[in-house]
Each structure stands twice: as C-alpha cells, then as structure tokens.
Amino acid sequence: MAPTMNDADRFEGSRRRLEAIAYRLLGSASEAEDAVQETYLRWQAADADRIEVPEAWLTKVLTNLCLNQLTSARARRETYVGQWLPEPLLAGDPMLGPADTAEQRESVSYAVLTLLERLSPNERAVYVLREAFDYPHREIAEILDLTEAASQQLFHRAKKHVADGKARAVVDEAAARRIVDEFLAAATSGRTEPLVRLLTQDAVAVGDGGGKVPARTKAFEGARAVASFMRGLFKPGKAKRALVGGSPEIHATTANGEPAVVAVVDGRIVGVMCLEVTAGGIAAVRSQANPDKLARATRRWAAADHGTPLLHLF
Known part of the structure; x- marks a missing residue:
C-alpha cells in the first residue's frame, strides 16, 4: 500500500526523537541520519493502518537498525586510525534531544558518549532508552526482545560502567564561556603551571584525527603531560597554519552540553575541543579534528552569528 500524506506526517512528528535516540546509540550524526532514513523507508513499505x-x-525498528550498526562499527573501529571519539554536536542542535532533566543532559555529554563505547550494544540501548528517554523497562524489553528482568539487569550494569567516579559539573552558557576563557588564557601563556592549576591531577587529553589529521594514537595522562601538550598545541607555527589552511579563529561555545573550544578557518570548523569539567577541575580534553565528523557542526556554525572570535591562533 502506498504511504499517505498522513503516514508521512506521523513519521515526521517522530523524526527528531528518532534522530536523538540514534545519535546517542551510535555517537555519529551522519550514521544517525542514515538509520532514521532507513527507518522511514521501512515505514513507507509497511501497512501503517495495521500498526x-x-x-x-x-x-523498535530504529533501535534494532542501530544495534546492527553498532556490531559492525565495533569491527570497523578495530582498524580505525588512532583514537575514536564521537561526532560533536554544537549548542542548539536538535539531534541533542531532550534536556529537561539532569539524566537527559548527562546522557548526551561528550564524556558519557565516550564511556558508552565500553558497553555492549544491548547495554547501550537499554541505557539510552531508559536514562535519556524514560522508557519503562516493559517497553524496552519489547523493543529489544528481552525479558523485563533482563532489561533491568542490563540497565544497572550499564549505569555501573558509566559512573566513573567523577561528578561532572552542570555548566550553563555563561559558565562555559568563563571556563574556555580561563583555559585559553592558560594554554596561550607559554607556561605549563597555569594549565596545571586548571586540570585535575589525573586529567587526560585525547584527539581523533581519523587518519586524516595528525593526532597522537595514545592519550596524554596526568596534569603535567596534558598541560605540556596543550602549551605546544597552542604555540604559533607556520606548519600548523599550513596544516589547517590558515590562521584559525577561536571561539567559545558548548558542544554536547560541555564547554568547548571551536577552531574555524574560512567558515569551516577544523576542530572542536570539549572540556569535561568536574568539581576538581578539567578532567579531560577531547579534541575532534576528523573532518568527516565536523561537517554537521560546520553547517550549523555557518547558519548562526558567533560574534568576534576570542583570538586568532598561529
């Protein structure tokens, strides 16, 4: 039976929720869009009147498509060049989904999306559906073809893995700007001590270049190691300008609800650096430089006014 306009409207009414679920499950905006499009094609082919x-x-259809994608993604990431990090979403992106509760905001943070990579596909699905979208375990069990008890067990296991002992701070836009200002001032001071004071003792720094942009394959660990790396990263140099195609404009914003440094060259985002803030300081600096994972952020950036950059780098 051919789909009617009403069928298409019903799907469009669910699109944003589906995209937000898929993004949390996959950690990739482009893959989330593909999964939602495939769900739409299956909706078109189904007899909607019988649903x-x-x-x-x-x-259910979307989640199972994502579970299949996660299984194959694990195999691909074994051959991924360097560290794999999620695709960042800038403030206001509808794919970030609901942000009414602390659990919803936390579930899409860059820190938690990175931790979700440790979970099995089913653990990740249960965690996302329960924590971010408040699905009851009865419905989750039906979606995943599990028993309700199994869904509860998977959720508790996932929560335990995600709770890494660091209480992440709630950061609004004004606070994010202050944190980024302090971080940039310290990073460009030419000294490590100001940065060390902002970092937790066990801070880490990791970058994703996807084999297309140079990035260290192992994380920097410890406040001094991270501070030394950041001091070098923000030091001017002709080679760096050549690498990114010019002198980046540096802006402060939020990405996935965390303070973020955005580097822009000729309107194109060349890097997003997310700062994981805890009560003890900045616990992690995660940098996304893989151009394949910055396309959506660049499109959204181009559609808004961001004012004067904080500084021009290099």
Missing part, C-alpha cells in the same frame, strides 16, 4: 502504536514500532 497499533506507530511510536513503538518506529522506535
């Missing part, structure tokens, strides 16, 4: 609860049907 009693369209939202549940769509969520």
Whole structure:
C-alpha cells in the first residue's frame, strides 16, 4: 500500500526523537541520519493502518537498525586510525534531544558518549532508552526482545560502567564561556603551571584525527603531560597554519552540553575541543579534528552569528 500524506506526517512528528535516540546509540550524526532514513523507508513499505502504536514500532525498528550498526562499527573501529571519539554536536542542535532533566543532559555529554563505547550494544540501548528517554523497562524489553528482568539487569550494569567516579559539573552558557576563557588564557601563556592549576591531577587529553589529521594514537595522562601538550598545541607555527589552511579563529561555545573550544578557518570548523569539567577541575580534553565528523557542526556554525572570535591562533 502506498504511504499517505498522513503516514508521512506521523513519521515526521517522530523524526527528531528518532534522530536523538540514534545519535546517542551510535555517537555519529551522519550514521544517525542514515538509520532514521532507513527507518522511514521501512515505514513507507509497511501497512501503517495495521500498526497499533506507530511510536513503538518506529522506535523498535530504529533501535534494532542501530544495534546492527553498532556490531559492525565495533569491527570497523578495530582498524580505525588512532583514537575514536564521537561526532560533536554544537549548542542548539536538535539531534541533542531532550534536556529537561539532569539524566537527559548527562546522557548526551561528550564524556558519557565516550564511556558508552565500553558497553555492549544491548547495554547501550537499554541505557539510552531508559536514562535519556524514560522508557519503562516493559517497553524496552519489547523493543529489544528481552525479558523485563533482563532489561533491568542490563540497565544497572550499564549505569555501573558509566559512573566513573567523577561528578561532572552542570555548566550553563555563561559558565562555559568563563571556563574556555580561563583555559585559553592558560594554554596561550607559554607556561605549563597555569594549565596545571586548571586540570585535575589525573586529567587526560585525547584527539581523533581519523587518519586524516595528525593526532597522537595514545592519550596524554596526568596534569603535567596534558598541560605540556596543550602549551605546544597552542604555540604559533607556520606548519600548523599550513596544516589547517590558515590562521584559525577561536571561539567559545558548548558542544554536547560541555564547554568547548571551536577552531574555524574560512567558515569551516577544523576542530572542536570539549572540556569535561568536574568539581576538581578539567578532567579531560577531547579534541575532534576528523573532518568527516565536523561537517554537521560546520553547517550549523555557518547558519548562526558567533560574534568576534576570542583570538586568532598561529
């Protein structure tokens, strides 16, 4: 049966929720878009009149598509060049999904998305559906073809893995700007001590270049190692300008709810550096420089006014 306009409208009414679920499950905006599009194609091919609860049907189809994608993604990431990090989403991106509760905001933070990589596909699915979208375990069990008890067990296991002992701070836009200002002032001071004071003792720095932009394959660990790396990273140099195609404009914003440094060259984002802030200081600096994972951020950046950059680098 050919889909009707009403069928298309019903799907469009669920698109943003589906995209937000898929992004949390996959850590990739482009893959999330593909999964939602495939869900739409299956919705078109189905007899919508026989589907009693369209939202549940769509969520089940999407989640299982994402689970299949996660299984194959694990194999691909074994051959990924360097460290793999999620694709960052800038403030206001609808794919970030609901942010009414602390759990919803936390579930899409760059820190938690990175930790979700440790989970099995089913653990990740249960965690996302329960923590971020408040699905009851009965519905999650139906979506994943599990028992309700198994869903509860997977959720508790996932929560334990994600809780890494660091209480992440709640950061609004004004606080994020102050944190980025302090971080940049310290990073460009030419000294390590100001940075060390901002970092936790066990801070880490990791970057994702995807084999297309130079990035260290192992994380820097410890405040002094991270501070030394950042001091060198922000030091001017002709080779760095040549690498990114010019002198980057540096802006402060939030990405996935965390303070972020955005580097822009001729309107193109060449790097997003997310700062994981805890009560003890900055616990992690995660930098995304893989151009394949910055396309959506660049499109959204181009559509908004961001004012005067904080500084021009290099």
